[in-house]
Amino acid sequence: MFDKQTYIARRKALHAKLSGGLVLLPGNDESPANYPGNTFRFRQDSTFLYFFGLNRPGCSGLLDLDSGEDVLFGDDPTLEDIIWTGPQPSLAELAGEVGVEKTQSAAHLQKRIEAAVAKGRRILFLPPYRGETRSTMSRLLGIRADRLASYASAELARAVVALREVKEPAEIEEIERACETAGKMHRLAMRMCRPGITEREIAGAIEGVALQHGAGVSFPSIVTQHGETLHNHDYDHVLQSGRLMLIDAGAETAMNYCSDFTRTFPVNGRFTGRQKDVYDIVLAANDRTFELAGPDTFYYRMHNEASMVIAEGLKSLGLMRGNMQDAVGVGAQALFMPHGLGHQMGLDVHDMENIGEKYVGYDEETLRSSTPGLSSLRMGKRLKEGFVITVEPGIYFIPALIAKWEREGLGGGFIDFEKVREYLDFGGIRIEDDMLITYYGNRMLGGNRPPVTTAGIEAYMNGG
Structure with missing residues (x-):
């Protein structure tokens, strides 16, 4: 992970390229290889990594282009998680490492999206490429999974590419x-x-x-x-x-x-x-x-x-x-x-x-x-x-x-x-x-x- 100022600067640059609405940047989840408990090697979504830096499943990032607020969504490790994987930092601790001040549970993301949709706010997202992500995005946004790509934001795509293609x-x-x-x-x-x-x-x-x-x-x-x-x-x-x-x-x-x-x-x-x-x-x-x-x-x-x-x-x-x-x-x-x-x-x-x-x-x-x-x-x-x-x-x-x-x-x-x-x-x-x-x-x-x-x-x- 780079220092937190790197991620703060990247998110700030994305805010500057866009205006109005929410940017939804989902991370990847675990994907079963042959049964639920045996997963493929986890690989985080690269755009999520670029802006939020956390190589951990079950996280999503939200940028509010109107208020300037960045929020990290996810859940803290349960006791069962700790039994199998050892002590893990809390979501708030991880967020602090990448300069995000506000965190909320993964379940709260649904409420945040529903409230934005009810107010007619636009939600910008990139075309999902994983089955698990398509399913989650479909549920969050109320868009059929096979139609998500047609609703993806060209404006966001151009902004992300413009930032990521010039390497620091x-x-x-x-x-x-x-x-x-x-x-x-x-x-x-x-x-x-x-x-x-x-x-x-x-x-x-x-x-x-x-x-x-x-x-x-x-x-x-x-x-x-x-x-x-x-x-x-x-x-x-x-x-x-x-x-x-x-x-x-x-x-x-x-x-x-x-x-x-x-x-x-x-x-x-x-x-x-x-x-x-x-x-x-x-x-x-x-x-x-x-x-x-x-x-x-x-x-x-x-x-x-x-x-x-x-x-x-x-x-x-x-x-x-x-x-x-x-x-x-x-x-x-x-x-x-x-x-x-x-x-x-x-x-x-x-x-x-x-x-x-x-x-x-x-x-x-x-x-x-x-x-x-x-x-x-x-x-x-x-x-x-x-x-x-x-x-x-x-x-x-x-x-x-x-x-x-x-x-x-x-x-x-x-x-x-x-x-x-x-x-x-x-x-x-x-x-x-x-x-x-x-x-x-x-x-x-x-x-x-x-x-x-x-x-x-x-x-x-x-x-x-």
Whole structure:
């Protein structure tokens, strides 16, 4: 938890961006895994954490925009709670730690909302994303659960995003810690990787590192020698010599700030010539983004620049043909990189995407494109100092997608499908680092970057 002045200042800033009514910011509750007493690891709602800082289930925050009052709702621990979990601070004590002077029971929140509704006061809330929260919000507001999103406040969404997307120095320090842990995870994976072991052994080991240094992983780790499947969570394959291992994994600090790295490396510690050729194209796209990104640049342009590097590189290998400017203009390279270049990151690994990508990644100035590849970009808008962004270009050979494009005549004539078919067993390569936008441009987060060049990876995997 940060000092209480941090949370007071954040709530004050939110008050200043809005006027009239109540802002309801519910925290998360426990969620049963398989029976009521056995719950999933608790993860607090990130917006509640940002403004109220309390990593405890059963709490909600209310900001009265007319009176300026902030109220924390929840219940004190019962004797049964204390028996099972030990002594716990009271709600009032917790509230004092984050600068909230008034507390009330969870049951009183219903009365407060009903009184506001009876007076015709507006109640601003963000779209709920958890089933338990939707149920609670539906009961509190008298709105059907399936209609809540349509009543969510766009004004509140824009205000919260505007505050959360510019990271404070203390937040950046937390993200750096998460990046340091992720670096340890990826270096361990490289040391462990060898033919004959399973993906699961590596997944378990690196997730243990995340728990040793914080709250665990920031998302379910992708640990696979089938990197052509973008979100592959099947860990049951035995590693085979000649294959590439792709690991997309990050850590979460005890204060829930996140990191997100990807490395791809050879199972046997040595890249083949073909693997090295494709890998170097992806690395060049990553490097190009770090060369160009800075305040007032648009991230969709960074995506296009990385796509140009990928297209030109693939053309040099004979996989694409023609004018690559025109090819990228129609999204032909999306056969090989069907996803976007990156996303915002902070208290969520895909920061604030529960609020809506149209607020987080786009705005009135920047509308989402329908061009293949670019249409999948989660973050396209103008960058500002203090933004934290992932940079994750990739090249994948996805047999089903290749077959579809060839069958349907897609790609604008820029794809040499005969040559592409020679790569159907290649897999995929992605390289991902985390970027902070600074006054002068950007800098990479994480002080000890995991090996990233082919020579550096081979040396590290072979004891260097």
